[in-house]
Amino acid sequence: MKKEIKLPRPVETYIRAINARDADAFQSNFAHDAVVKDVGREIRGIAAIKEWADHEIFAVNVRLEVIEVVERDGQTIVTVKIDGTFDRTGLPNPLLMDHYFKIAGGTIAALTCQLTESN
Numbered sequence: 767m768k769k770e771i772k773l774p775r776p777v778e779t780y781i782r783a784i785n786a787r788d789a790d791a792f793q794s795n796f797a798h799d800a801v802v803k804d805v806g807r808e809i810r811g812i813a814a815i816k817e818w819a820d821h822e823i824f825a826v827n828v829r830l831e832v833i834e835v836v837e838r839d840g841q842t843i844v845t846v847k848i849d850g851t852f853d854r855t856g857l858p859n860p861l862l863m864d865h866y867f868k869i870a871g872g873t874i875a876a877l878t879c880q881l882t883e884s885n
Contacts, residue, residue, distance in 0.1 A: 773835060776874045777842050777867050781830050789816070789824050796874045803878040826852035833862065842867045845882055 773781070776795050783792035793816050802809040802818060809818045822828075828850040836843045848861045862882035868875045 773832075773844070774842055774867070774869050776869050776872065777844060777865075780865075780867075780874065780877075781832065781844070781846075784823055784828055784830050787824060787827070789820065792819055792823075796877075797870060800874055801876050803876075805880060826850045828852070840868065842869065 779791060779795045783795065793812065796812055796815055798812050800812065800815060802815055804818065804822065809815050828848060830846040830848060832844060833847055834845040844865045844867065846863055846865060848863055854861070858881070863879055864882050866878040
């Protein structure tokens with residue numbers, strides 16, 4: 767049986783905020799100078815992250831289901847199944863993505879999102 771890894775609070779808040787459609791909780795979870803890399807795009811700073819999340823997450827009703835959590839190289843890596851009202855053209859089904867979180871000072875300093883290798 768796998769040992770359950772407890773999510774760092776900012777990661778737990780990230781997932782809960784998305785699923786609750788709470789954009790304020792989502793945004794307050796990131797460092798002011800955080801960097802998000804989302805499938806080849808780089809989003810820098812809290813204002814740009816807010817704009818990205820409003821369009822890419824909240825506008826299309828994204829929901830995350832945690833599949834696996836591992837700690838590696840100072841990062842928390844969360845594999846999630848993603849659902850929502852976004853265009854699924856060309857996307858695998860189910861849509862699994864790995865979220866690589868770097869936490870600093872109790873906030874998300876960096877986040878990289880990419881398709882899970884097994885897709």
